[in-house]
Amino acid sequence: MRDIDEGRILARAQSGDMYAFEELVNMHQQRVFNHCYRITNNAVESEDLTAEAFVRAWQHIKSLKAEPSIIHWLLRVANNLSISWLRKNAGERASIELDEIHELPSDKMTPEEEMMKTARMDIVKKCLNQLAPKEKIAVLMFYLEERSLDEVAAVLGCGIAGAKSRVHRARHKLRNLVEKELGEDLILSEPGKTKNENIKF
16 A cells, blocks of 8 residues: 555655655655664764755656655665765764664573673674675665565665675675674574574674
8 A cells, every 4th residue: 555655645746746745755764864874873964865865856756666665766875875975984983883683681681691792792783884885784684674685686776686695795794703703603594584592683
């Protein structure tokens, strides 16, 4: 139903209806912002980049299509804008925040165990930050957000084979980095499959 609604809203926006365009913005702006923030770790810049992505969407409104969802187009634009921002601000180290994937504290965990868990996650973050921006996005989209390879490909602007290859290479690099730091493997399970019990990723 949402695809149908989006198609109707887009058609209205393409006819010049700004209220319809605002509806599209409201539908997708949070996900676009989240995507920018994961790359830049800068809330203010992410707001600006999100706004720029929608400015470009309005400029190209006539050529946009609802199927597949225009969110793929928006995320690809946001991805490119965010990576460009990173390159221009190379001196400001961007980091990937993984706070949202921390497990809730368990009553069975001792304070020492919770401390160890936090330390392990800090190391995973550090290793993620050593990946190239597109590698980070490939890993985060596929394993954290559990997006399909089709969606990863759409955002990165490559084919399915390219997306699969990028996910595989990024996973391999991340696991090697984590193993070097922790002395143990980081198991990254494919979406829908059982995940590692020690580090939820």
